[in-house]
Amino acid sequence: MAIMGFTRFIANGSTHDASEWEKHFNTESLLRSLALEVLLGFSDGYFTLANNFYVYQNGLDSEQFVFIPADVDTTLGLTIVKMADMLTGNYSTFPGFNKRSLMPQLLQVDDLKARFEHLLQELSVHVVNPSVLDPVIDATVSMIRRDVEWDATLPRLNPFGIGFDEDIYPLDRETIDDAMSHTVPVPFDLAVNGPVGYLSLAGVVWTHHHRLPPSQQQQQQPTPRLRPHPTLPQQQPSAPSSSRQPPEGMLDPRIPSLHTINTDNDNSTSRFRQNTFEDRGVLVPTASSSSTSEQRAGRKKKARVISTRK
Template sequence: MIAVAEQQQSMAVIVDNMIFPLYSSSDCPIMFVGMAPIAKDGYSYAKFNAGKIKENEPFLRAPASDDTPHEFYNRTWNSVTVAKFPSVLPPLPVIDRIQSDLHVDGQIPTLYFAANQNDVDTMHNDSSSDISVLTNMTYLGLQKLKTLVGVEIKLSGRASRSDPKLSYNIKIPKKSDLFGYRRLKLRSLSTDPSYIREQITYDVLKSVGLPATGFSFARVFINNNPLGLFGLIENYKNPWLKNEFGGGSQYKRGILYQGMSFGEQLKLDGPSSDLSYRGDNQTLYADGTYNIKEKPNTGNLSDYTQLMEFTRFLAEAPTTSADALQTWQKFIDTECLVRNMAIEILLGFADGYTTTVNNYYMYYVTQDQRFLYIPSDVNYSFGSTIVNLTQMWNGNYYKYPGMSLNRPLVQKMLDVPQLKQRFEDILINICKNLFNINVMNRRIDDLISMIREDVLWDKSLARVNANTPEHLPDRVPAPIDLDMLSEVNTRQLQDNITLDMAVKGPTGYASLTGVKEWISHQSGEILAYLNFTA
């Protein structure tokens, strides 16, 4: 059983009204073990102080004839069945993803980090710095327990470092892994009071056959301090590319570029990662607006040359000539591109390529000798926004925030008749077969039912970020709306949106619709704009 026993407290299991002590396991201090007979009626866990029950679970667990799994204190369930989204489009041929138990639907594992508390406090007290803390990480699944030594944990994100609840990067040492992965992220979900936006976004990406991380929930502790409910995703660092495109075996990895908007310093009067051509000098791209996330593991160039060559193509790309589509396909996987751009519009990515030229990757697939577009960090989706909501969900994708600015990848794509037609066909297909309440409702409801108790627990916890939210800048790049940005901060601090409000809507905030509210409105408006009737 997993729980935190405070000082002077002990844990026990109550079986048919008889008390049996539990002891902290040598494998993990928040896991308690012991012996008790098989229950006739049921059993529950309790916390004791000075021999008296201080707190006990207000429900009975069903009798178990075998060893109990790693149950979490005060949770009425161990594993649930969660409906899945249908597969709408086949996986892209380039995908060869490993089979892994990292993300198990219907379960929430626990991650426990044992570390020097002074180091942890230093990291949390200086959230603007890149401070790594060395830990031993224990994974507690329902049946599995695994401890990894020498795991580095540090804060992740840029603007999110001022959020009360922080996000983290995990780096597992070489020759160790967690179900095949070494680089992971713990997403705080702090901008999303529904807690499910990232989950269902990655579900949709999988349903339409696109490469992306998986997602699952995790309960996180550092030492005996519970940090709360997080989203566990894969970081696009080695061995992710091998795991996603090479089946986990020997793989000729290409270069992976990351779009960083206006860079770490937010130089609004300078260039951005909009994929504009800057000239025939690769160093012009090395200004912080792009990042080399992964270098190739072969003799291919490991600078910005290939990105430069792609932007030159994009600047000169044919649109209406007879060979336009064929030419595009030499430089980029166009099916991957149009699927991703359709998803950006449908799901309302408010901090993606089209809006803020942010949170995307361009991966050069050496086997195909062309680029692949990969999205990332999708918390601003399904009506959680930092840009104008009215423009996002009026159906006319040409009015989508950012479309009036310089966004050559999507704008030139829509100038190619075959790609525009494919884009609109995909919009209709996804709206008909996935992106509507009739299809999505059951999985959403199942997920909310699964996390409801953990959300209450998460909201009850003290936050560890010692820094107050930073003041908003006087200027932000278009189409970001300062009022929306301010409101996102306000609703995080006030924390007054219930789980059901966040799912169903309305929320009372201009920067946040309900998840279901977004789906119903956006799918209807898109189909109306495209003159589609069932």
């Protein structure tokens, strides 16, 4: 069977030739999907749980497969893995990134590694970017608000539980326990605007602080659009990281053309480090155009999230 040949090919890892990989897998579909897993913080996908994806055989007699992601609900601040490992600015620390053979073998191929890192940059600039996502988030909030209000009136009938083998899955027990202990319902607007204050439900905080020149960053405090809910636990400021270097042999994926808010030299952002994505260097363009600045000049600093707990 073709799938057996493909798994043998991955396990052997005997070639650094991109064309040989292409015979077995549509590498573009794979690299795009896995780059998005990293950028969106997908905690129930291939890297973390080997879950929520399909491989489609590209023809009855074909040896090539196409990667198809599915069910991307635990993203953008809703997680069952350790969020801090998603926020380092180094894709190799993403939970489960090196757990299975596929990605380590694939990144041994120079052309494919370069393409993966290029996709991280391109998707950061053109997709996972506040100027692109904000209108989508606003429209989504408007569309689902009445359904969320209705859903909140329904009785909670089904129990919720998660069991896992820590040797197989890179889930984080502290985050799981936090998810299971939510006794205070999170108001919809707070879940949208954040910060929420849970390990497992953080939200995505976008602020105009991202777009200030470095000389002004120290003078500005990123302010959420809504105050934290008084009944929710508050995060304490975290100490700046002493080292942000990638593991030996891995290229640091913090793209030079993107501006990184680094807690090593910007203490003003460190209080958000534990519960936001704002320390993700690959998310924020170096500079915004005047039109973008003018468009957003009248808007308050934002805290945003798409996913909410039910």
